[in-house]
Amino acid sequence: MARASRNRERAARRGLMLVLSSPSGAGKTTLSRLLLKADRNVELSVSVTTRPRRRGEIDGRDYHFIDRPRFEAMAEAGELLEWAEVFGHRYGTPRRPVERALRAGRDVLFDIDWQGTQQLREKVRTDLVSVFILPPTVKELERRLKRRAQDSRDIIGSRMAKAAGEMSHWPEYDYVIVNRDVDAAFAEVRAILAAERLRRERQTSLSAFVRALQAKL
Ligand code: 5GP
Numbered sequence: 001m002a003r004a005s006r007n008r009e010r011a012a013r014r015g016l017m018l019v020l021s022s023p024s025g026a027g028k029t030t031l032s033r034l035l036l037k038a039d040r041n042v043e044l045s046v047s048v049t050t051r052p053r054r055r056g057e058i059d060g061r062d063y064h065f066i067d068r069p070r071f072e073a074m075a076e077a078g079e080l081l082e083w084a085e086v087f088g089h090r091y092g093t094p095r096r097p098v099e100r101a102l103r104a105g106r107d108v109l110f111d112i113d114w115q116g117t118q119q120l121r122e123k124v125r126t127d128l129v130s131v132f133i134l135p136p137t138v139k140e141l142e143r144r145l146k147r148r149a150q151d152s153r154d155i156i157g158s159r160m161a162k163a164a165g166e167m168s169h170w171p172e173y174d175y176v177i178v179n180r181d182v183d184a185a186f187a188e189v190r191a192i193l194a195a196e197r198l199r200r201e202r203q204t205s206l207s208a209f210v211r212a213l214q215a216k217l
Contacts, residue, residue, distance in 0.1 A: 012105065012203065012204065012205040013105055013197065013202045013203045013204055013205075014102060014103075014105065014127070014202050014204055015101055015102040015103075015104065015105050015106045015107045015108060015127075016102075016107050016108075016127055016128070016129050016196055016197065016202060017098070017102070017107075017108050017110060017120065017124060017127045017128045017129065018042070018107055018108070018109050018110065018129050018131065018192075018193060018196075019110045019112060019116075019117050019120065019128065019129070019130040019131065019173075020032055020109065020110070020111055020131050020133060020189070021111075021112060021113055021114055021117055021130070021131070021132055021133070021169070021173065022132060022133035022134065022135075022166075022179075023135065023141065023159075023162070023163035023166040023167055024145065024159045024163070025135065025141045025142070025144040025145040025148070025159065025163070026133045026134060026135040026141060026144075026179055027133060027135070027144065027179040027182060027185065028111060028133045029111065030182055031133065031179070031182070031185060031186055031189055032044065032109055032111050034182075034186050035109060035186070035189060035190070035193075036109065038190070039107075039190075039193070041105075041106055041107055042106070042107045042108070042109050042193075043101055043106055043107070043108055043109065044108075044109050044111070045093050045094070045097065045098055045108050045109065045110045045111075045112075046060065046061070046062070046063060046064060046094070046097075047063055047064070047091050047092060047093055047094075047111075047112065048063065048064045048065075048066050048070075048071060048074065048080070048091070048092050048093075048094060049063045049064070049065060049066070049071075049089060049090065049091045049092075050065075050066065050067060050068050050071050050089045050090045050091075051063075051065075051087070051089035051091070052065070053065050063091075064094070068090065071083075071090050071092065074092065074094070075092065078095070079094060079095055079096070080092040080093060080094060080095060081093040081094070081095045081098060081119075081120065081123065081124075082112070082115075082116040082119035082120050082123070083116070083119075084112075084113060084115035084116050084119075086113055086115075087155070087158070087159070087162070091112070091113075091116070092116075093110065093112065093116065093120075102127060107193070107197075113166065114166060114169035114172065117130050117169075117172070117173070118172065121172075126201065128174075129174055129175075129192065129193075129196045130172075130173040130174045130175070131173060131174065131175045131176070131177060131189065131192060132169070132170045132172075132173035132175070132176045132177070133176075133177050133179050133185070134167065134170065134176060134177070134178045134179065135178075135179060136178055136179065136180040138160075138163075141160070141163060142160060145159060145160065175192050177189065
């Protein structure tokens, strides 16, 4: 498809904000990566964080790693759509890239926690589609956290302890997926996205389209 017509197609609807939340270790990061690879109309919202960079993480791709005074200045200046403290560090969503993407008809993927999702829900209700990912069992959650093993044993323990609290937020989400099998869970994420893109209110040029159809009858 020529670029011009692809752009016209994009502008024909407003982008949506797809939030994936879960306790750490439920597979949300894997699902996010798969989606970004499979769907070129989805871009990741890269958060700012005061947490130290882990091995293998790249500044600007995984997070923008910043210090606390810079974080506070951004929050104060209204440059963050939402922010929260998680495991003793601050995390926040820069506002401008999100607004730019939505206007261009692109969808934005957020890997944020329930606190951030609550704030987005209050601010941008109609653009938001929220999905909560649950692990199939506690044993599996623990196995995934250990396999990742990027954090010290203490941190893994505290993440396990927090998982129960985080999981209690599932009723606040539009959709819930139990991640028993990554391929099946990924197919479910794509099905949600496909349906949400077809919502009448997101298809901003529908009335002109239908008028043009009617004019030819
Ligand atoms: P991690 O340190 O493992 O990368 O992330 C810890 C938690 O912080 C995860 O649940 C992740 O979804 C959440 N998180 C990451 N970025 C943001 C953000 O910008 N805002 C909020 N509210 N949570 C975030």
